[in-house]
Amino acid sequence: MQTELTLNERHLYLHRYPTRQNETLQAWDAGDEYLINHVEQLGLPPAQNIVIINDSFGALSCYLSKHHNVTMVSDSFIAHQGAKANLSRNQCVAITHLNTLNELPSDTDLVLLKIPKSNRHLSWILDKIRNTLPANCRVVSVNKVREIHTSTLKLFEKHLGTTTTSLAWKKHRLVFSQLDASPQPISPFVEWSVDGENYSLKNLPNVYSGESLDLGARFLLPYLPKDERFKRIIDLGCGNGVLSVKLGQLNPNAEIIGVDESYMAVESATLNVKAALGPEFQFEAKVNNCLDDFAPQSADLIVCNPPFHQQLAVTDHIAWQMFCDAKQVLRAKGKLLVIGNRHLGYDNKLARLFGKAQLRQIAVNKKFVILQATK
């Protein structure tokens, strides 16, 4: 797998985050190269203020920070950590890191945007650009040709203004926008009630399954355990906090910690738990990569509905890291409760880690299986 990006006689060494032996996925794509070549052709004077939104693992930030003041904006903790590691690997100058809930710097000259998958997140970002940045700021976006639909361009027209596109290059296209539309305020939250439960959830635009209840979570909710001996429970990959709220209702004396790599997930989970269980409830949500830096032997129960992709790539390495971390962080006799699609084979993974005798199937239906591993 290639880790050296050579472009315009510059060489950058770029890895995904966290770095893995036998990695098969590259840390940049043709969209990054297209944007970089376009910026080179603009012939900008040095020290421009460039905002880079959704840089995957910092390829754009590393390249452009040599001559410009870069602010990287992403909802992903992993993307920021990846960019930091790559900036340091290539001896680049420090950049500013923001997430997509933060205000954009008002003196921005150029915005480079990698178009996100979710249209709601895209609208949120475009709205922020239109409302905060000066009318003469250039905005150049990129995505795979097959991901840029008429409806995508309509969002650019609606929230930013006049929009045109480039020719395709290596299956990618650039989108150029002027800031001449009248601002269209959008609501940050979508709120819905959880079927069969007595609470509702507010979802910021980039939260996983923010438009409706995840089917896996729906199946898991009735099987969440209640046990007075639980002192510390972790909701690993907490998303909007749907499982944390129910765990808190069942175990009102336990401390619950939600962990997610999305800033919007952590913010949504915090709001949702406070709204459902009250501000006094012992809950904290953290942005993190799995359970990095959690104390070993410190939790009684870890509940996990793991992700099966990182950015756009389908992968089970995050689930595996979550299971390995959970084993470290559980106390002796502590339990890891996992839900997954049956075809993902989590039973084999958990049996390898915890031992076959320590694994129990709690429930199964056509699509999902719920497994419990005891340390």
Ligand SMILES: C[S@@+](CC[C@H](N)C(=O)[O-])C[C@H]1O[C@@H](n2cnc3c(N)ncnc32)[C@H](O)[C@@H]1O
């Ligand atoms: C399948 S969703 C589950 C969300 C929620 N718990 C539910 O049941 O609906 C998986 C969650 O894991 C988060 N995630 C992905 N990679 C992560 C990582 N490396 N560390 C922590 N959380 C991660 C995603 O942002 C997402 O919210």
